[in-house]
Amino acid sequence: MTGRVDIEALIDRMTLEEKIGQLSILADSIRPFAFDVNPDSFQWGPDRTREMIRAGQVGALFNGVGAKEGRELQRIAVEQSRLGIPILLGADVIHGMRTVFPIPLGEAASFEPELAERTARAAAVEATREGLHWTFAPVVDIARDQRWGRVAETTGEDTVLACAFARARVRGFQGPDLTADDSLLATPKHFAAYGAVSAGLDYNTVDLSPQTLFDVHLPPFKAAIEAGALTVMSSFNDINGVPATANRELLTGVLREQWGFEGFVVSDYTSDFELIAHGYAADEKHAAELSIGAGLDMSMQSGVFMDHLAALVGEGKVSVQAIDTAVRRILTVKARMGLFDNPYRSLNEAPPGPAPYLAAHDELAREAARRSVVMLKNDGDVLPLRKAGQRIALIGPFARDRANLAGCWNIFGDPSREVDLETGLRAALADGDALEVVEGCDFESAIDGGIDAAVAAARGADAVLLALGEPSVFSGEAQSRTQIVLPAAQQALAEAVLAAGSPVIVLLRCGRALALGPLQRAQAVLVTWFLGSQTGHAVADLVFGEHSPGGRLPVSFPHDSGQQPYYYNHPATGRPYVPGGLEAFRTRWRETDHTALYPFGHGLTYGRIEYGAATLDAPALAWDGELRARVRITNVGERAAEEVLQLYVRDRVASRVRPVRELKRFAKIALAPGESREVEFALSRADLEFRGVDNRAVAEPGLFDLWLAPSATAGEAVQFELLAAQG
Known part of the structure; x- marks a missing residue:
């Protein structure tokens, strides 16, 4: 039982056609739609869409808005369809609804996840007021190549920063209660490694080691799921030759079996159909078979599930159990959102006049x-x-x-x-x-x-x-x-x-x-x-x-x-470039240094911040212990300022070449003119783990450098040792 609906009993009553209907999301051809996004969306017109809802042939619509019209659509689903299963109404609410906040990359520059949580909450309030249940956000891709256009939608090049913002935005969108009228279901995307497309070219291939996938690109998704995300969107790209939308290792192996994800996976726009152009599927029917077999639950806009799953079941190529599993995931999410108990949540027409939150937003x-x-x-x-x-x-x-x-x-x-x-x-x-x-x-x-x-x-x-x-x-x-x-x-x-x-x-x-x-x-x-x-x-x-x-x-x-691609936490090379040192036969370009003009973490204020020497509370970190790092910072300027204090580490010797620095902690500290603060961070062995040659998480005893600094290239390192486990 979930809420007041018995999911298993409901599945038992559903026809195969009704089950398949829950596995499709179509462009909203009835409510005002964002035509500039996907102008070729309307292969199903308004009348046909209503008929499909009434027949239980569609489970969700996207990118239309309007509480009044949404309520009418829900009325058809709940009161006129055979089983009364509510539909889910989604949209791309990426960085604001009517009130537009900074692009996610800009907001990430604040280094304040709590700010992102507040703006996501405001966006949820506005979106749900206009008849939406679900957003296709946050984007949690790691963007290491600035040629890629979708860098703007990400939090940038660092995994720790991305994890913090992923958690914050999920909390902000969904709020403390998924059944509340102003809760907006979050969808971390694009699963996975979309930001690693070759040459920064959108939709391009992704070829990267499993270690980099797990160390760099997957953690923000895990963070979002741990924060409560119940839907994930698959990405357009292939990963090492297997398109993400049909990648069983990712959609089932990582998401479900390793992480215990309980929600459902929705394709990106027609990404299941695009398996054909990838050369991975022979035709639409084959694409549907591969996608659902990999663990895709909901097909966006392509129609391949609607058109071919019944035949695949009849041919024995897709089992009824596989269909039931996907339906169960989708119905469970709808139930956890309270849609069975209150199908008209977020669909109450707003009273006339300005919204009460405009000034605050x-x-x-x-x-x-x-x-x-x-x-x-x-x-x-x-x-x-x-x-x-x-x-x-x-x-x-x-x-x-x-x-x-x-x-x-x-x-x-x-x-x-x-x-x-x-x-x-x-x-x-x-x-x-x-x-x-x-x-x-x-x-x-x-x-x-x-x-x-x-x-x-x-x-x-x-x-x-x-x-x-x-x-x-x-x-x-x-x-x-x-x-x-x-x-x-x-x-x-x-x-x-x-x-x-x-x-x-x-x-x-x-x-x-x-x-x-x-x-x-x-x-x-x-x-x-x-x-x-x-x-x-x-x-x-x-x-x-x-x-x-x-x-x-x-x-x-x-x-x-x-x-490009350039990122601060690049692996060390055997011939590192040292500014001001030997120039010949070093890791450099003829035209420029192997450095950033302005590095990750850099930024100035109207105050002037001075750093004391970083200190550690011990020379070594015990295997199951904790190490505390401290530094005193002072605003020696004449204006109030905020400093973003950043803790970086480097593993000096490891079984795989490690990055020259990795961010592990950050904090934004407000300082009045003349004010000093001692700031402390704690580290444990888990902060030093990485994927080894066998792609298993490992932390290796040995020496580490640590910086407490204002950017990824600043500061003087102190050193500590990670001790081996005792006994």
Whole structure:
């Protein structure tokens, strides 16, 4: 029994057609739909969709919104179908619903999982108010290649950071009670290793060792499931030659048998059908057989389960027990969500007038945006600017732009509530007329006279805010790039403005790490990602010093595009590059160092943080013991600041080559001017485990380096020893 429904008795009453119906999710052709996402979605029209619900032939719909219409759909399922099984209504609510929060990569730069939990909770409140039960988020892929367009949807290149945000976002979406009206079922995706596509090319092949799969790419999924996620989405890619959607080792072996996952797996959009193009399935029927045999429970949009499972059962190629197992998983999740007890949950039409949470969510969006910004440099303390007594030129195609505030995978945002840069900056100035705005160029093309106007504005200003970067269409699904640089028109504008002589502060909008090129010559650079609804106000808060930048890089910014894939925790080589040391015959490129221009974890504030020496409470970590590492940090600056303290380790000698550093702990610490804090972290043997040559988790006694530092390349190491087990 689950709630008030007897799942086994219900399965016994179901026809094979009704069982197969539960295994399909179709595009919502009835409610207002996000047409820009998958415009070829409607092979089933509204009337046919209603008929299918009434006949029990579909178990879920996706990407339509509207509580009133959703209630009518549920009424058909519950009151007009033979068994009254409720349908599940899902959508891509990735980084906000009507209120748009920073892209996940930007939010990860906050290094504050609790912030992500709050924004996910707000998104859940808004989404469930509009008739949704389920979101296809969070994205928990690890992104080590900045050419990949979907870096924007991830938390970046580090596994420990990704695990923390995965847990937080699942908790935020689902809340403490899955049956509550405002609980939004979470779906960690894309299972698995989608972020490791070759050459950063979306949908491409993934070829990686089992050890890297288990050490790097799988832990965030496990963390999300441990936090309560009950659905997982399979990925488009193959892994070592086996497409993820038909990968029994992953969908059954890892998920169910190793991790004890109790929920269901849904395919990504038609990824089961795509087994044919992979050359893994002969036709649709074969694709259906392979997918359900591997452990896929729900087919999204392709129709291969609907069209072929009955015949496969009749031919003995798919067992009724396999169908029942998938149905049981889906019905159990619906029951745990309370849909059998209260099928109309989250489908109550909102009363007229503004939603009561708008002001609070706007303030949260402003806070989240502010906390996501990373200050890469601030030469001569050119920032913060003054609100009065300075002439400021705002130059660049993003100065007045509103179309690119939210970034990719924003399909339900309310553009009427979005605040652009000009609006936010003018509102903060004592005299709005002190701001001159010139676009200078378009996103990818020149404007007649644009550069001349920009240079004139720059020469007449005491400071220039140069708003450049990627338009939102450069990031997201199917938006891989070979050159992660500014478009040529923007580079030309940057060169001209930098030569004008006034101090230049770059406001860099992007969905990935970029090679900065000429922007590195600016006095200051703020990475503003795609910050969402409150972009203009949040940037103004930082530019004028109402708040100090507190973000840190979740991805390494390279010197050059050709360094990709580049990530801080790369394995050690036999000929390591040492800056300032011997150059010949080292691990380097001819054109640039084997380093990041700005490393993972880097970010500045308006305060100035000094680190004391790291200390350990013992020279060794006992096999079943705990080691405590401490450091004192002091804000010696004149402004309040937040420091992201990061603990890294390196295994000095191991049975497999280990990374040069690995993040194990982090904490964000607020410090008033002159304030000092001693910060302590505890480590255990589990923090030192990795997958050995036999792909089993192992920790090996020996020496380790440990850093307590502000980035992945900073600090002085202390050393400790992991002792062998006694007896």
